[in-house]
Amino acid sequence: MSADDGQDVPRTSLVLRDRMGSGGQGDVYPVEGAGDLLFKEYKNPHTVDQAALSVLPAFRQSLAAADLARLDAVAAWPLCRVTDGGRAVGFLMRRAPDRLTWQAPSGRTKLLELQHALHPPKAGTRTVPQPSPEQRRALAAACADAVDWFHAAGMVIGDISHANILWSLSPEPSVHFLDCDGFRRVGGAAVQAQADTPDWGDPLTPPSQACVDSDAYKTALAVVRILTQDPYVTPGATLRLVPGCLNDRQEDAVRSLFQQATGPRGTRPKPAEWRNALSDRGTIQLRATTPRQRPTVDTSVLDGVRNRKPIPLRGR
Amino acid sequence: MQLLPFYLVCDESGSMAAGGVDAINGALPDLHDEISSNPAVADKARFAMIGFSTDATLLQPLVDLSEIDSLPSLSAGGVTSFAAAFRLLKSTIQTDVDQLKAEGHSVFRPVVFFMSDGGPTDTDADWRGALKELNESRYAPKIIAFGISTADVATITEVANFKAFIQESDNISPAAALREFASSLTRSIVNSTTSISANGGEGFDLQVDDHVPGFTSLSLDKM
């Protein structure tokens, strides 16, 4: 399978393994005998804008080697369309590498989604790797830098959310975008009508008009939510940064950009401004964060006369 | 926070002994794993479990699944009192919703996934009366009912007020059907809470499969 050249691949040439994921718009399958290639098959191929989908593999083909490597590092980009009877029914992409996964307490491997960096750990997420304060700063910077890179390349992201960005701390803090068929050329059409993820909408831009400015607003959400470990904070709220993640200069800059993000369309801080605000390593006083203690729920229940053994949920 | 409470209401009468309770008990860790590892879902969903036979028992009080390490199991025995299940459901929902509101949450209408593998052993007047009281209560839930094995189409249809499913006994074993039931519940929790925002005043779409493998979807357009 040569998905790398960007040429359409016929659906009939693919042998699929068991479905590994499903979303609102498509089902995702590993392709038999094709290494880490995945096929995302649209649930409603007739709503797919064929030309808009062609733009995405073509964009990748247009990149010079260094940029192409960069794209593949930061995104599960559509490599080529998959066609059936001359119409695109999906596309091939690469599986997110293992460094972007975590092992749940059940023992199962899961994608390390942005949400796992935003929600303080609880019993069900206690095995999520916890970024140090310095790594939080670096993750936020990596996020802003990736959005800036796409904007510089003429692409709008659209649905920046807690589920569409994966992250890793090794070898260094980095991010990786999923659901990349939601991307489009600046001013261009989306492959399919896109919704915003709840809690990730720009109040001033309907999702059908996603643009670099709505991306800028959502970048503010992502950056500040990483730095505060608060999945729901929005511009205008009081900023409670994780202690020790920013030096004084960075903190002043972040506070001022966060304030600026409450402004009208066109005035939100650009992703590059976030990156610059977070860039200077300087001297940072590192302090260990203690994960917030959650109440332990008493799971003993009234059993009447029967012997109700608890079902072990862990370490299976 | 805007919350959506789910109640799993399971028949654990004697007829569920032959692999039935084992199938549900075996499926619950998957449900727990799926929800508890997904903080955006767990934050907005709450889960409780009621088992019913001669009596009804609140096996798992309403909880954020990401905060617990074990779930109680079903254990078969006794007859099948729908009335006991509906009465306990009504009082539990009332207490739970009042409690969540007192804690400052907004609460969406609760969702019940009801499963029985037979018919009620109460008198018709008794279970129908209890169901009517549940449906007329302040926080009347949306009920999705699943019939397994010898469950009767008319009864399951009557219990449901949102969707109803009956096992296709020729195509699937009761145990496999129960696993599909549990997967359908898991999908409903994930897909429904994914459309809920933390605080915004907007509503949400209750997502329940139209088709569950091994089941026939029943029409609720009753006369």
Ligand SMILES: Nc1ncnc2c1ncn2[C@@H]1O[C@H](COP(=O)(O)OP(=O)(O)OP(=O)(O)O)[C@@H](O)[C@H]1O
């Ligand atoms: N490159 C990938 N590597 C690993 N898993 C993936 C990859 N792409 C998708 N998946 C899995 O498949 C699921 C569905 O994919 P995706 O989010 O692209 O579909 P969608 O229909 O667009 O979903 P949404 O409802 O978020 O729009 C993901 O949640 C994820 O679990």
Ligand SMILES: [Mg+2]
């Ligand atoms: Mg997605």
